[in-house]
Amino acid sequence: MTSTAANRGSTPPRPAIPFDPNTSISPPVATKLGSELAVHKVGYNGRPGAFADVACRMAFPSADRIALPSLETTIASTVRGEVDRILLPCENSLVGRVPDVHRIVPDSGLHIVGEHFQRVEHCLMAPPGASLASIRRVRSHPVALGQVSRLIAALDLEAIAAPTTSHAAELVASCKDPSEAAIASDVAADLYGLDILKRNVEDDPHNTTRFYVLSAEPQAVEQKTQLLTTIVFRTQNRPGCLYHAIAGFAENGINMTKIESYLVGGQFVPSRFLCEFEGDPATSEVADALDTLAHHARELVVLGTFPMASHHLRNRSEEKLSSWGTKPPAAFRWSDGQQEADR
Incomplete structure (x- = not known):
């Protein structure tokens, strides 16, 4: 993690890390x-x-x-x-x-x-010998219970909160009661000897x-791969400071994929911002954007630069297809989730 001083020109150089394909x-x-x-x-x-x-x-x-x-x-x-x-x-x-x-x-x-x-694939599980007709109560973490509300309503089950999904599975396994069930992963069912009564019971398949x-x-990261960088920062508490702080990203053509504020230290101000963007601080464009940000920030910390997961590229492809309709224009073709102009 790299900390950057909040003064223009004081951004320390990113350590030179020789690329090794075995470490990417x-x-x-x-x-x-x-x-x-x-x-x-x-x-x-x-x-x-x-x-x-x-x-x-x-x-x-x-x-x-x-x-x-x-x-x-x-x-x-x-x-x-x-x-x-x-x-x-x-x-x-x-x-x-x-x-x-x-x-x-x-x-x-x-x-x-x-x-x-x-x-996240939730499974409904119970002790051996139990069935959908025999269960009366279901245990899991509160968030997991909220994600299977349709199943709970359909089976008319009493929902009981547990510290974690795996805690719930262990408790149901130990009681050996056919009226008890748990919502957890298939790995938990295997670990604690429970039968899976129904798979993929979550309300939302995504x-x-x-x-x-x-x-x-x-x-070490390979410069040819698509990279994400995650940072946190705080701005000065005055009008327009956030606007000016992140202006360098647009000016340098850098795609910001996430920015959100959250409170720290039990105080409502000033907020801390978490930001993610495409690119590597080793490049001149990103370095310039971070230099602009540092000029307006009270704090700037680079948490890491890492290869972008295929999940991002797949979503980007789906967004492009959605904006174009059923298929991209003939002037474009797709390669690894990115558009390339036909020549």
């Missing part, structure tokens, strides 16, 4: 920067069977997964070198951003080195959680 990550399965040691341990906040566990299995299939009890201990395990990477959820397509991650990560000293999009992949060291 997209998706985030890579070796540690400056080392040939593979990622052996990946930490996540939660319990085995939680969706963070599922995300780790998908993003790092060959790594050992370490379940950790809190965000703070998850971050500390990376700082101490006990794990090589951690996955932290940063936003969900239905419920929005994960506030604690936004609060903790900017001050952690860690670097965002990748991203992973995990489809329910997806985005995870940041974080490391104690920055990650």
Whole structure:
């Protein structure tokens, strides 16, 4: 993570990191920067069977997964070198951003080195021998219960909150009561010996959680790949300051993909802004935009630059097709989610 002083011309140069194809990550399965040691341990906040566990299995299939009890201990395990990477959820397509991650990560000293999009597929599960007709109560995390409201109404179930989805699965497994059910992942059903009565019971089929992949060291990136950079900043508390602070992105033709404000320190002002944009601070265009931002900012921290996941490119293609109708104009063809002028 790189901190930038809020004075024009004081932006420190980004460390030169020689590109090594063995350390580039997209998706985030890579070796540690400056080392040939593979990622052996990946930490996540939660319990085995939680969706963070599922995300780790998908993003790092060959790594050992370490379940950790809190965000703070998850971050500390990376700082101490006990794990090589951690996955932290940063936003969900239905419920929005994960506030604690936004609060903790900017001050952690860690670097965002990748991203992973995990489809959330809720399963209705119960002890062996139970059936849809026998269940009367369903347990899960409150957010998960809210995402399966149609199922709960259709089966006329009593919804009971649990600390996590995996907690719910473990509790239902331990009671062995055919009237009890849980909403959790298929991994949780397998871990706790529950039968899946119904799969994909979520109300919205597009329910997806985005995870940041974080490391104690920055990650080498290939300049030819499409990159995202994540920053946080605070502006001066005066009219027009935010407008002028981010003007450099438009002036340099940089696509800003996200900007949102959030409160820190229990105070309503000044807000902190989290921003993501396409590009690398090593390029002159991005460096100029960040220099303009730093001139108007009280704080500017670069959290990381990393390869853009295919999820972004796919969505961009769908947006283009939607704006054009059923297919793009004949003057364009598609390659890896990007338009190219026909020659």
